[in-house]
Amino acid sequence: DGGITQSPKYLFRKEGQNVTLSCEQNLNHDAMYWYRQDPGQGLRLIYYSQIVNDFQKGDIAEGYSVSREKKESFPLTVTSAQKNPTAFYLCASSIVGVGEQFFGPGTRLTVL
Amino acid sequence: GENVEQHPSTLSVQEGDSAVIKCTYSDSASNYFPWYKQELGKGPQLIIDIRSNVGEKKDQRIAVTLNKTAKHFSLHITETQPEDSAVYFCAASRGNTGNQFYFGTGTSLTVIP
Numbered sequence: 001d002g003g004i005t006q007s008p009k010y011l012f013r014k015e016g017q018n019v020t021l022s023c024e025q026n027l028n029h030d031a032m033y034w035y036r037q038d039p040g041q042g043l044r045l046i047y048y049s050q051i052v053n054d055f056q057k058g059d060i061a062e063g064y065s066v067s068r069e070k071k072e073s074f075p076l077t078v079t080s081a082q083k084n085p086t087a088f089y090l091c092a093s094s095i096v097g098v099g100e101q102f103f104g105p106g107t108r109l110t111v112l
Numbered sequence: 113g114e115n116v117e118q119h120p121s122t123l124s125v126q127e128g129d130s131a132v133i134k135c136t137y138s139d140s141a142s143n144y145f146p147w148y149k150q151e152l153g154k155g156p157q158l159i160i161d162i163r164s165n166v167g168e169k170k171d172q173r174i175a176v177t178l179n180k181t182a183k184h185f186s187l188h189i190t191e192t193q194p195e196d197s198a199v200y201f202c203a204a205s206r207g208n209t210g211n212q213f214y215f216g217t218g219t220s221l222t223v224i225p
Contacts (some may be wrong), residue, residue: 031211042116042201042215043156043223050211076198089153099144099163101213103155 003027004104006091011109013085021076021107023091028094032074036060037106038089041080046089049074050096085111114139116204118216126224130191133219135202138183144205145178146187147220149198156201160187192223 004025005045013019025032031050035043045058049068063082068074074093078085088108118135125131137145143164148156162169162185164175169176175188185204189196201219203213 005197006155030202038218042118042217043213044215046214048212081208096211099146099211100158100206101146101211103148103156103157106153108153 004093004102005070006089006107008106009105011107013109013111015111016080019078019109021078021089021091021109022070023074023104024072025074025093025095025102025104027090027102028070029093029102030071030073031094032059033092033101034064034066034074034076035090035092037090041061042057043090046076051066061097085109093110114206114214116216117203118219120203120219121217122220122222124222124224127194129192131187131192131196131221132180132222133187133200133202133221134149135186135204135216136182137214139182139204139206139214142204142214144215145176146183147176147204149186149188150201150218151198156184159200168217179206187222190216192221194223194225197221197223 007022007046034046049055065077090106091104094101094105116137146161149159150219173190177183196223202216206212
């Protein structure tokens with residue numbers, strides 16, 4: 001099956017620890033994205049990448065970092081600098097220049 | 113800054129009735145408008161989209177209308193069913209990039225059997 005996978009589904013971390021969320025796609029898409037979703041809010045763009053080894057900050061990049069070493073993978077690290085990291089994180093991918101984005105199932109991160 | 117406003121935030125309808133969700137956008141260069149459905153604990157899924165050169169698009173019980181002059185677009189669901197219950201998000205492309213969106217804040221639709 002083609003699609004996007006995110007792991008784990010639920011993640012718990014202690015305050016002050018860095019944590020990395022996984023995102024893998026086998027849709028052969030060049031573009032990948034990370035969004036944060038909080039209750040009652042729309043999706044907010046954290047980072048995006050349109051090609052391997054290149055990525056750009058979105059609207060709320062502070063406290064986050066990414067890498068894009070392979071076309072299929074776009075991991076997101078939530079650092080200890082992120083002031084309010086508890087949220088639902090969504091990864092998406094698309095063909096560059098075409099509108100539709102395909103979303104993964106999400107990872108719910110809770111920082112204790 | 114540029115954004116998308118979505119109304120209502122919650123909507124309850126009786127099974128079989130119609131549901132309408134409305135969005136307005138501010139970026140005059142937006143040219144692609146997708147609608148996503150998100151079920152609890154899952155990622156959003158595209159249900160219908162429309163490009164700026166079209167005023168209306170229909171897919172079975174779902175339709176989207178676009179008024180570029182007024183910068184309004186709406187989702188219409190007819191003959192609603194309990195499985196339509198979910199959160200619906202509208203979005204508008206940022207400029208003419210097609211790949212980055214402004215998202216609305218979501219509408220929680222409940223269809224009462």
